[in-house]
Amino acid sequence: MQKIRLGILGYGNLGRGVQYAAAQNADMEVVAVFTRRDPSAVKTVLPVKVESTARLKEYADKIDVMILCGGSATDLPEQSAETVKLFNTVDSFDTHAKIPAYFDALDAAAKQTGHVGAMSIGWDPGLFSLARIYFGASLAEGSTYTFWGKGVSQGHSDAIRRVAGVKDARQYTVPVESVLERVRSGENPELSTREKHTRECYVVAEEGADLARIEKEIKEMPNYFADYDTTVHFISQEELNRDHSGIPHGGFVLRSGKSAADSKFLMEFSLKLDSNPEFTSSVLVAYARAVYRLAKEGKTGAVTVFDVAPKYLSPLSESEQRKQLL
Amino acid sequence: MQKIRLGILGYGNLGRGVQYAAAQNADMEVVAVFTRRDPSAVKTVLPVKVESTARLKEYADKIDVMILCGGSATDLPEQSAETVKLFNTVDSFDTHAKIPAYFDALDAAAKQTGHVGAMSIGWDPGLFSLARIYFGASLAEGSTYTFWGKGVSQGHSDAIRRVAGVKDARQYTVPVESVLERVRSGENPELSTREKHTRECYVVAEEGADLARIEKEIKEMPNYFADYDTTVHFISQEELNRDHSGIPHGGFVLRSGKSAADSKFLMEFSLKLDSNPEFTSSVLVAYARAVYRLAKEGKTGAVTVFDVAPKYLSPLSESEQRKQLL
Numbered sequence: 001m002q003k004i005r006l007g008i009l010g011y012g013n014l015g016r017g018v019q020y021a022a023a024q025n026a027d028m029e030v031v032a033v034f035t036r037r038d039p040s041a042v043k044t045v046l047p048v049k050v051e052s053t054a055r056l057k058e059y060a061d062k063i064d065v066m067i068l069c070g071g072s073a074t075d076l077p078e079q080s081a082e083t084v085k086l087f088n089t090v091d092s093f094d095t096h097a098k099i100p101a102y103f104d105a106l107d108a109a110a111k112q113t114g115h116v117g118a119m120s121i122g123w124d125p126g127l128f129s130l131a132r133i134y135f136g137a138s139l140a141e142g143s144t145y146t147f148w149g150k151g152v153s154q155g156h157s158d159a160i161r162r163v164a165g166v167k168d169a170r171q172y173t174v175p176v177e178s179v180l181e182r183v184r185s186g187e188n189p190e191l192s193t194r195e196k197h198t199r200e201c202y203v204v205a206e207e208g209a210d211l212a213r214i215e216k217e218i219k220e221m222p223n224y225f226a227d228y229d230t231t232v233h234f235i236s237q238e239e240l241n242r243d244h245s246g247i248p249h250g251g252f253v254l255r256s257g258k259s260a261a262d263s264k265f266l267m268e269f270s271l272k273l274d275s276n277p278e279f280t281s282s283v284l285v286a287y288a289r290a291v292y293r294l295a296k297e298g299k300t301g302a303v304t305v306f307d308v309a310p311k312y313l314s315p316l317s318e319s320e321q322r323k324q325l326l
Numbered sequence: 327m328q329k330i331r332l333g334i335l336g337y338g339n340l341g342r343g344v345q346y347a348a349a350q351n352a353d354m355e356v357v358a359v360f361t362r363r364d365p366s367a368v369k370t371v372l373p374v375k376v377e378s379t380a381r382l383k384e385y386a387d388k389i390d391v392m393i394l395c396g397g398s399a400t401d402l403p404e405q406s407a408e409t410v411k412l413f414n415t416v417d418s419f420d421t422h423a424k425i426p427a428y429f430d431a432l433d434a435a436a437k438q439t440g441h442v443g444a445m446s447i448g449w450d451p452g453l454f455s456l457a458r459i460y461f462g463a464s465l466a467e468g469s470t471y472t473f474w475g476k477g478v479s480q481g482h483s484d485a486i487r488r489v490a491g492v493k494d495a496r497q498y499t500v501p502v503e504s505v506l507e508r509v510r511s512g513e514n515p516e517l518s519t520r521e522k523h524t525r526e527c528y529v530v531a532e533e534g535a536d537l538a539r540i541e542k543e544i545k546e547m548p549n550y551f552a553d554y555d556t557t558v559h560f561i562s563q564e565e566l567n568r569d570h571s572g573i574p575h576g577g578f579v580l581r582s583g584k585s586a587a588d589s590k591f592l593m594e595f596s597l598k599l600d601s602n603p604e605f606t607s608s609v610l611v612a613y614a615r616a617v618y619r620l621a622k623e624g625k626t627g628a629v630t631v632f633d634v635a636p637k638y639l640s641p642l643s644e645s646e647q648r649k650q651l652l
Binding site for chain 1: 343346426429457463587591592593595605631633635636637641645647649651652
C-alpha cells in the first residue's frame with residue numbers, strides 16, 4: 001500500500017500530536033517536519049527529518065498533505081493561503097469571527113493551484129461543529145447548547161500570569177453541572193456562556209505576595225473573569241507541576257427539542273480528553289486522509305468539516321464501512 | 327422559496343412521523359401519502375392528499391423525494407428498487423446482514439433512471455453509524471461500543487405476545503449502567519450484546535393463566551431472552567395502556583482509546599427519544615433535503631449517511647453554516 005505522505009508545518013504541541021497520531025494510522029507516514037527555527041535545535045518525539053521552512057518548495061511533489069500546526073492568532077492567517085499553493089493542507093484555524101474571510105482567502109489560493117485546503121479542523125471547531133449541524137438538521141425545532149470543559153484555557157492561564165506577584169498559574173473552564181442537567185431535562189433555557197461555565201484558578205504566588213490582592217485582581221479582571229463565578233486556589237509550584245501539568249479538555253454539545261406531536265428528544269455528544277492538542281491532532285490526521293482522497297477525485301478549494309462526507313475519513317473501504325459501521 | 331415536494335409511501339408510525347417532521351421544516355411540503363389500502367380508509371394526522379400506490383407513476387414529476395415508510399422485513403426490499411426508478415428516495419432499511427445486497431440493488435436501479443436513493447437512514451442505522459465512523463476515524467486506536475435503550479423492542483414484545491396465556495406485552499431493552507461506566511472509565515472491555523443489556527418485560531396475562539409458567543417460558547425463550555438477564559412484571563391491561571403506551575428509545579455510542587503518548591480519550595454520543603418512529607422520521611426528512619440537493623448536483627445511485635456531506639442536511643446556506651455552526 002502506498003502511504004499518504006504527510007508534512008508537519010510548525011512543531012509545538014500540535015505538531016508533536018500529529019506525529020503521534022500518524023504513528024497510529026497504518027496508511028500514513030510523516031515525511032518531514034518544517035520549522036522556522038534552526039532545524040538542528042528541534043527535538044522530535046519520534047524520529048523524523050526536520051527541515052527549515054525555507055525548503056518547503058522542494059517538497060511540493062514529495063508530500064501529499066501538509067498539516068499546519070501553527071496558532072490561529074498569527075501563524076495560520078499568514079501561512080495557510082501561501083502553503084496551499086504548494087500542498088493540500090489541513091489546519092485548525094479557530095478564530096471564529098474571522099472564519100468567513102479566512103475561508104475565502106484559502107479557497108481562492110487553493111483553487112489557483114488545484115489543491116484542497118481543509119480548515120478549522122479539530123474538535124471545536126470540528127467534531128463539535130458536526131454535532132451542531134447534524135443535531136440541528138435532525139431535529140428542526142429545538143435548542144442547541146455547547147459547554148466546554150473541564151479543561152485548561154491557555155488564554156486565561158496566561159492572563160493570570162500577568163498579574164503582579166503571580167509566578168505561575170493554570171485555569172480550568174468548568175461546565176456547570178446543574179445547568180447541564182436543566183438542558184438535559186428538556187427545559188430549553190436561554191443561557192449565556194458565563195451562565196454555563198465557572199472558572200477555577202490554581203495560582204503559584206511569589207514569596208511574600210499579597211494573596212488577597214492577587215485574588216481580587218483575578219476575580220475582577222474584565223472579560224476574562226469578572227462575569228464568571230471564579231474560584232482561586234493558591235498552591236505551591238510543586239503542586240502545580242504535579243497535579244496540573246496536563247492539558248486536558250472536553251465538553252458537551254446538546255440539542256433538546258420536540259416533534260410536532262410533542263414528543264421530547266435529547267441528543268448529546270461529549271468528549272473527555274486527557275490531552276487537548278493530541279486529540280486535535282488525531283482529528284487533523286483523519287482529515288488529512290479525506291483531503292488526500294478529495295484531491296485525488298479532482299476536488300479543489302477550501303473545505304470545512306461540513307463539506308466532507310464521512311466516508312472520506314475512514315481507513316476502511318466503502319463496502320467495509322457499510323458492513324462494519326452502518 | 328420553492329419547497330421540496332415530498333411523498334410518503336406507506337402510512338404507519340413512520341409515515342405519520344414524516345408528516346409531523348415535514349411540518350417543522352419550512353422548506354418542505356408533503357404532496358401526497360401513498361397507501362396500498364383503500365385511500366379513503368386512511369386517516370392522516372395532518373391534512374394531506376391520500377392516493378393509492380397504483381397511482382405512483384402519475385406523480386413522477388410532482389414529487390422531488392419519496393420517503394419510504396414501510397418495514398425492512400418485506401416492504402422495503404420489494405419497494406425500494408422499483409420506487410427509485412420513479413423518484414429520488416429515502417428509506418430506513420435496517421436489516422443489517424442484507425445491507426450489501428440492498429445497496430447494490432438500489433444503486434443499480436437508481437442509476438438506471440438518474441435518481442438518488444438514500445438508504446438505512448434514521449438513528450441506528452443512521453446517526454449512530456455516523457458516530458461510529460467519525461469516532462473511529464478520529465481516534466485510530468480504541469474500542470467502539472453501541473448500547474441500545476432504554477427503549478421498546480417491537481420484535482421482543484411480539485415474541486412475548488405469542489406465549490400462551492399472554493394477552494398483551496411490552497418489552498424494554500435496557501443498557502447496563504455498570505457496564506456503561508466500565509466503558510467510560512477507559513477499561514476497554516470486550517462485551518457481547520447480552521452483557522451490555524438487560525430485558526424488562528411488562529406482561530398482561532389472561533385471567534386464570536399460570537403466571538409461573540408464562541414467566542419461565544419467556545425467560546427461557548432462545549435468542550430472544552434465554553441469554554439475557556430478563557425480568558418479568560405482570561401488570562393489568564390498564565397499567566400497560568397507562569404507563570407503557572409510548573415507543574421510547576435511545577442509546578449510546580462510545581469510543582474509548584489512547585494516543586500514542588498514552589493520553590486517554592473518551593467520545594460519547596447519546597439519544598433519549600420519547601418516540602422512536604417520530605425521531606427516525608425527523609432524520610428521514612433531513613436526508614430528503616440532502617437527496618434533493620445531491621440530485622440537483624447530478625449525483626445518482628444509492629447513498630448511505632457515510633456518503634452525504636453534512637452541509638447537504640442543513641437548511642442554512644453554506645456561508646451561514648460556517649458563520650453559525652462551525
